[in-house]
Amino acid sequence: MQILVDQKFQSLGFAVHLGAIHFPVQVTESPAGLVESLQAEAESRQAEMMGEAASSDxxxxxxxxxxxxxxxDPSRYRPSSEALLRxxxxxxxxxxxxNVVDAANLLSLGTGLPVGCYDIDQINGDITLRVGTENETxxxxxxxxxxxxxxxxxADDQGPFGTPYSDSLRTSVTETTTNFLLILFGLNIEVDYLEQIADAADLIYSQYCIPEDKLAELENELEEDQLNEV
Known part of the structure; x- marks a missing residue:
């Protein structure tokens, strides 16, 4: 599976960076630690914004x-991160x-970045980031x-399935999802910031969403990669 960016974005005048991270997951009810982290982040953001509009972030x-x-019009179709902060x-x-969706909300709430949550097994073919056309729904x-x-x-071979506004039912995360794709929508965002968010995503999903056996496999693979680099 490849992720492609439509050439039209080159003429629109803003930076386009997508972060795509694949996690093996076990979908469950959110554990107490994740719920508490989300509530704490909400309180932190309220204090940080000091009554300002979410759009001022x-x-x-x-x-x-x-x-x-x-x-x-972003006042009618608000970025998902803005809707959450509002x-x-x-x-x-x-x-x-x-746990999988709530972890994404924790990430989005804390960073202001829209994120997409997708069941990879429901995606068909390569993925293209493009602008929606007339009559697409x-x-x-x-x-x-x-x-x-x-x-x-x-969009994949079957058509559109995700936006930084709201994702589709077709590729949504359900209790049967085991292969998860997290997309970071870095539209008009510096790549350094996107890389920081990707690092934070690794920590959050490792803590709350990846099964222990799969986490051990990933850690072993990382260790092997580091040894090969040396």
Missing amino acids: PIIASIREAFKICGK RVMSGKDLYFIN YEGVGRGSINLEGLPLL
Whole structure:
């Protein structure tokens, strides 16, 4: 599987960096530690923002600008990270789905970056990041049919399946998901920041989502790679 970027983005005038990380996962109810971390991050962000609008967060503001350039009004179609932070700023309770999705929400809430959660086994062929065209839609998770025109989106051989606004039901994470793809939507974002988020994602998913036997295998592979480098 390859991840490609449509050449149209070269003419839009903003940096495009995608982070793609594959994790073997076991989907469960979120453990107490993950729930507590999300609640603590929510409190931290409330204190950090000091009543300011979620759209004033510098990372969210950059993503909103990318939406505008692509042709989507970010005040009607908010980046998922902005929608999550707005919920926190309004004092609404966080919602908890499962450990894999909640770990992504922890990452997004803390960084301001939209992230996508996908079941790799439901993706067909290579992935392309492109801008949605007229009459393109899909069933979004908890949102019904989404008008994709003007949205940066991910598509496979079957069609669009993910955006930094809302992901599709077709490739969503369920209790049967074992092969997970996390996408970091670095639209109008510096690559150094994206690399920091990828490192944080490794830590979060290793702690809360990767089965112990698979984690041991990954650690052994890393050790072997380091020995080969030496």
